[in-house]
Every structure is written in C-alpha cells, then in structure tokens.
Amino acid sequence: MIRINYLRSAIIFVLALLPFVSWSQARIVVAQNGSGDFKTIREAVNSVPDSSATLRIVFVKNGTYAEKVTIAKNNLLLQGEDRAKTIITGSISNVIYSIEHRDQYSGVVNLDGDDITISNMTIQNTFGKDVPDSLQYEYKDRFTGEMRKIGVGRTSHQFALRSFKSTRLKVINCNILAWGADTVSPWDSNEGMYYFKNCLMQGGVDFYCPRGWAYAEDCTFVCLSPTAAIWHDGGKDKSMKSVWNNCKFVGGPTTVSYKLGRYHHDSHFYLLNCTFDEKMQDVRIYKAATAKPVYWGPREYYYNCHRTGGDYDWFRNNLTEAPGSPSAEDITVQWTFDGKWNPLEK
Numbered sequence: 001m002i003r004i005n006y007l008r009s010a011i012i013f014v015l016a017l018l019p020f021v022s023w024s025q026a027r028i029v030v031a032q033n034g035s036g037d038f039k040t041i042r043e044a045v046n047s048v049p050d051s052s053a054t055l056r057i058v059f060v061k062n063g064t065y066a067e068k069v070t071i072a073k074n075n076l077l078l079q080g081e082d083r084a085k086t087i088i089t090g091s092i093s094n095v096i097y098s099i100e101h102r103d104q105y106s107g108v109v110n111l112d113g114d115d116i117t118i119s120n121m122t123i124q125n126t127f128g129k130d131v132p133d134s135l136q137y138e139y140k141d142r143f144t145g146e147m148r149k150i151g152v153g154r155t156s157h158q159f160a161l162r163s164f165k166s167t168r169l170k171v172i173n174c175n176i177l178a179w180g181a182d183t184v185s186p187w188d189s190n191e192g193m194y195y196f197k198n199c200l201m202q203g204g205v206d207f208y209c210p211r212g213w214a215y216a217e218d219c220t221f222v223c224l225s226p227t228a229a230i231w232h233d234g235g236k237d238k239s240m241k242s243v244w245n246n247c248k249f250v251g252g253p254t255t256v257s258y259k260l261g262r263y264h265h266d267s268h269f270y271l272l273n274c275t276f277d278e279k280m281q282d283v284r285i286y287k288a289a290t291a292k293p294v295y296w297g298p299r300e301y302y303y304n305c306h307r308t309g310g311d312y313d314w315f316r317n318n319l320t321e322a323p324g325s326p327s328a329e330d331i332t333v334q335w336t337f338d339g340k341w342n343p344l345e346k
Contacts, residue, residue: 026054031061041069041078041088048073050113060086060121068092070105072112080121083173087122091130094157094182095150099139107162107185117170118161125160128179128204155180155204155225167191167212170343175200179224183207186214189236195333195343202252206231206262210242215336215343217245223258223279224251228286235265238296243270243336251279261285265292269300270336271315272328278309303328 029036030044036059038044044058051074058078062085069088071078080086090108097106108125109118135152158180163169164187176184176199183203186194192212196219201208204225208216211233223229229249234240251258257279261269269285285300301322302315319326326335334342 026052027057027059029059029061030065032063032065036061040067041065042067045069045071045073045076045078048076050074055117062086064089066090068108068110070110070112071116073116074113075115076113077117077119078121079117079119080174083120083175084122086120087124089122089124089126091127092125092158093127093131093135093137093152094159095152096137096139099137099150104164105162106157107159109161110159111161111163111166111169111186113166115168116166117172118174119170119172120174122175122177123160124175124177125158125183126179127158128154153180157181159183159185160203161185163187163192167193168341168343169194170197171195171199172197173199176202178203178207181205181207181225182209185209187211187233189233193337193341193343209233212236212240213337213340214242215245215333216243216247217333218247219244220248220250222250222252224255226256226258226281228259228262228288230261230269230285232261232263232267232269233265234268235292238266239338241268241270241336243331244272244274245331246273247271248275249280250277255279257281259283259286262288263294263297264288264290266294266296267299268296270322270331271301271305272303272331274302274305276305276307278307280307282312282314284312284314299323303331 028044030038030041032039048056056076060080062081064087066089068090094106109123131154136149137152138149141148158178160176160178160183162185167188181204184201189211194210194214196216198218200220202222205227209231232242259281301319303317303319305315
C-alpha cells in the first residue's frame with residue numbers, strides 16, 4: 001500500500017510539471033555566444049516538430065545572423081530581442097540562386113508553413129547594395145555543360161521575405177529591407193492571408209507584392225525605384241484584396257520620384273488614411289505592359305489619403321465606387337479576410 005501511494009504521488013507530481021515542461025520546450029533561445037539552446041536560427045527552427053496545437057517560440061537574441069532561413073513549420077513565432085539589433089541578413093540574387101540551386105526558395109527568410117508570426121527583428125537582403133551596377137555572372141549550363149554569361153543588375157529580384165504555400169502569416173514590428181525588386185513576397189495565390197503591422201519595408205520595383213488577401217497598418221514603405229512600389233495579385237478569387245491603413249510612403253534618400261503601384265493580374269487595392277511624400281508621381285496604379293488578361297479590374301479605392309505638396313485627383317475619396325460601397329469604418333481586418341481569419345485574436 002505504501003508503494004502504491006508513493007507511485008500515485010510521483011505520477012501526480014510529474015503530471016503537475018507537464019505544463020511547465022511543454023512550455024520550456026516550446027520556447028527555444030538562439031544566441032550566437034552559446035548562452036541559448038542553439039547558435040543559429042536554422043538549427044532552432046529545424047529542431048521543432050512540423051506541427052503543434054500550441055504556439056512554439058523561437059526567441060532570437062541580439063546579433064547579426066548571416067543565414068538563409070526556411071521555416072517549413074506550422075504554428076511558430078520567430079521573435080527577435082530588439083527590432084534594430086536582431087538582424088537576419090543575406091546577399092542573394094534570385095537569378096544567380098536559381099541557376100545554382102534547383103529549389104525555389106531564394107529569399108533570406110522563406111516560409112513554407114501556416115500560422116507563422118515574425119516579430120521584432122530586421123530581415124534584409126543586401127545584394128542590391130553589395131554588387132556593382134551590372135554584375136557579369138558566369139556559369140556552366142547544367143544541361144549542355146557550356147559556359148554562359150549573364151548580366152545581373154543590382155535592382156533585380158532579391159527577396160528578403162518570401163513564401164509560396166503559407167497562409168495566416170503575421171509580421172509585426174519588423175524592418176524588411178532590400179535594395180531591389182520584390183522585397184516582401186508572400187505568394188500563396190490560392191489561400192494566402194497576411195497581416196503586417198508597424199513594419200518598415202524598403203525596396204525597388206513591386207517591393208511589397210502579396211498574392212491573396214493582405215492587410216497592412218501603421219507601416220512605412222521606402223520606395224527606391226521609379227517604376228512602382230506596391231503590387232497585388234487577386235486573380236484567383238474576386239474577393240481577394242490588399243488593404244493599407246494609416247501607412248506612409250516615402251522616397252529613399254537618392255530616389256528622385258516613384259510611382260505608387262501596378263499590377264499584372266486582377267487586383268484589388270484599398271488605401272485608407274495613407275500619406276505620400278512629394279516624390280510620388282502623378283500616376284495612378286496602373287496595369288503593367290506585360291500583364292495577363294484582367295477581368296475584374298481596375299479596382300483601386302481610397303479614403304482620406306494625402307500627399308505632401310498637394311493631392312492628385314486619382315486618389316480622391318471613392319469608396320462609394322467599391323463593391324458593396326463600404327464605409328471606411330467597414331474596412332476592418334476581419335472584413336479584409338472575409339471572416340476567414342482574425343489575426344488580432346491571440
């Protein structure tokens with residue numbers, strides 16, 4: 001009887017500890033000096049199971065991590081210690097990477113899982129400022145074996161954050177930087193839903209280019225190219241849309257001027273309470289010359305947007321022309337995602 005009571009007490013004690021054990025396992029610390037569980041982000045992410053009913057946290061201490069990270073996990077938070085001092089960096093040209101590798105994940109941070117949150121860090125692809133104006137890249141053709149040479153410009157595709165199959169992505173309080181095209185490319189064109197808050201994003205052509213449903217609020221967009229800053233693909237579902245609320249658009253230090261945006265597919269733009277600096281050109285969001293057939297566009301709607309130096313007529317208030325004539329108060333996060341997801345819920 002004494003032994004049974006002892007075993008019962010031991011089992012109760014172990015069961016009482018389980019919540020604390022699972023929590024300690026869920027929070028993994030990355031520190032370059034060896035004071036954490038891992039020294040690299042890649043090792044930390046790869047250490048967790050693919051899926052979990054509870055959120056796993058990879059907490060990254062301050063430092064510059066020269067890594068190419070792929071997150072093929074579900075329900076995971078990648079959290080930095082300090083937005084400016086926790087830096088994931090790489091110098092990756094999509095053209096060069098695609099020649100040298102067979103996989104398509106050429107970003108600095110690549111996502112291949114659902115319900116991922118990234119917060120409080122800087123992610124940057126520095127290829128555009130590391131190379132000359134035109135790099136002559138020489139390589140061996142993998143099929144013919146012949147040596148070939150191709151010019152790679154500093155403003156070519158260089159992804160800082162990229163995904164193909166991820167949905168319900170949240171990016172909060174981050175700097176996402178590149179010096180060329182397609183900096184932020186969440187590209188699940190079928191089910192993609194993305195929420196950005198209090199982020200600074202910088203790049204060249206189409207440097208913020210979500211496919212699917214997207215909502216960005218309290219974000220700053222630093223535009224380095226004259227061609228177009230923002231882009232959207234909503235061609236798979238007429239209800240897909242991209243919303244900017246209380247966002248700021250500014251030209252970079254050496255930018256003479258920039259156009260606001262363009263599209264290659266059916267798209268759906270809403271800009272509310274946004275400001276543009278004087279460098280923004282008098283050119284409305286436009287269809288690119290290489291665009292595919294568009295059946296539902298153009299669809300671009302504005303409310304209470306203003307430009308330093310004077311407003312242009314094309315971004316006057318026109319929500320009454322949008323499908324359903326929503327008011328500014330109607331255009332919430334939940335409305336954007338058609339009730340399928342509420343990223344504000346914890």
